[in-house]
Amino acid sequence: xxxxxxxxxxxxxxxxxxTRKFLKKLDKVPVEVNDYPGFVAxxxxxxxxxEAIYTLFEGVAGVEEIDTVxxxxxxxxxxxxxxxxxxxxxxxxxILRVLHEGFGNPKYAPCPLLVNxxxxxxxxxxxxxxxxxxxxxxxxxxxxxxxxx
Numbered sequence: 001x002x003x004x005x006x007x008x009x010x011x012x013x014x015x016x017x018x019t020r021k022f023l024k025k026l027d028k029v030p031v032e033v034n035d036y037p038g039f040v041a042x043x044x045x046x047x048x049x050x051e052a053i054y055t056l057f058e059g060v061a062g063v064e065e066i067d068t069v070x071x072x073x074x075x076x077x078x079x080x081x082x083x084x085x086x087x088x089x090x091x092x093x094x095i096l097r098v099l100h101e102g103f104g105n106p107k108y109a110p111c112p113l114l115v116n117x118x119x120x121x122x123x124x125x126x127x128x129x130x131x132x133x134x135x136x137x138x139x140x141x142x143x144x145x146x147x148x149x
Contacts (some may be wrong), residue, residue, distance in 0.1 A: 052080035057113040081131040087125030
């Protein structure tokens, strides 16, 4: 089942009831959250992805090690660097910039490595290269040559 966020406001309660019923008919799970900048997913996911990039940038661990720790240790279906490649590094950067500017909180400041990669045209799957190489035409995870030890 896919979960769908339903944004709530006092003036839209009746509309949300209709929306929830409709989503349930589509076999979706509505999740009610308050209307707030960044909502829930981006406020949690983007700092995690950004911290994974900082972990790589600072030499704490490599691409494969970071993603493996998160998959095995946190039961994530994929690591944050692979997920960033799927989302698009340019999209991750744009979201982090909006969160950083909107909240003025340094926890949302994009890692310089992310900025450099996007500037260099390395945007993940859509460009064929990010933290992984995506031009080989298989589902194998092949670390980008830039990050091979």
